[in-house]
Amino acid sequence: MSNVEKVNEFLDKAKTFYFLTTDGTQPKGRPFGFHMLVDGKLYFGCGTFKNVYKQLVANPKVEVLALAGDEFLRYDGQAKVVKDDALLAKVREIMPQIMDIYDKNGWEMGLFYLEKGHAEIRGMLDLIEEFPV
Numbered sequence: 001m002s003n004v005e006k007v008n009e010f011l012d013k014a015k016t017f018y019f020l021t022t023d024g025t026q027p028k029g030r031p032f033g034f035h036m037l038v039d040g041k042l043y044f045g046c047g048t049f050k051n052v053y054k055q056l057v058a059n060p061k062v063e064v065l066a067l068a069g070d071e072f073l074r075y076d077g078q079a080k081v082v083k084d085d086a087l088l089a090k091v092r093e094i095m096p097q098i099m100d101i102y103d104k105n106g107w108e109m110g111l112f113y114l115e116k117g118h119a120e121i122r123g124m125l126d127l128i129e130e131f132p133v
Contacts, residue, residue, distance in 0.1 A: 003131045007119050008037040010066055010073045017066035021055035041113045045091060048110040073121050077114030087111055
């Protein structure tokens with residue numbers, strides 16, 4: 001299993017994870033659930049009208065934090081925004097209701113993945129595994 005597949009599998013187990021950005025010098029975190037692994041890249045998405053999107057564009061250094069059972073994942077890197085109609089079509093397959101709402105409101109889904117990533121899987125007291133992503 002590749003390192004990005006390990007991260008994807010952990011996020012699948014966690015179901016909800018937290019996406020961390022900064023707003024100026026203030027840390028900001030919010031729950032996310034959507035992710036998809038396509039051609040070896042782990043994509044995330046959110047509305048381009050949302051503060052989280054504006055924050056990751058202004059400062060692409062971000063972190064994902066997820067908890068599954070007694071283990072947690074830290075996954076950090078630099079957000080790389082992508083515009084790709086084929087990827088958006090996959091999002092429509094995965095989340096048709098959400099994309100219908102976006103379409104009805106004229107909103108755009110922004111997709112991104114993390115480059116120069118690093119992940120740690122930890123127990124509450126110990127490092128289980130650490131790897132580049």
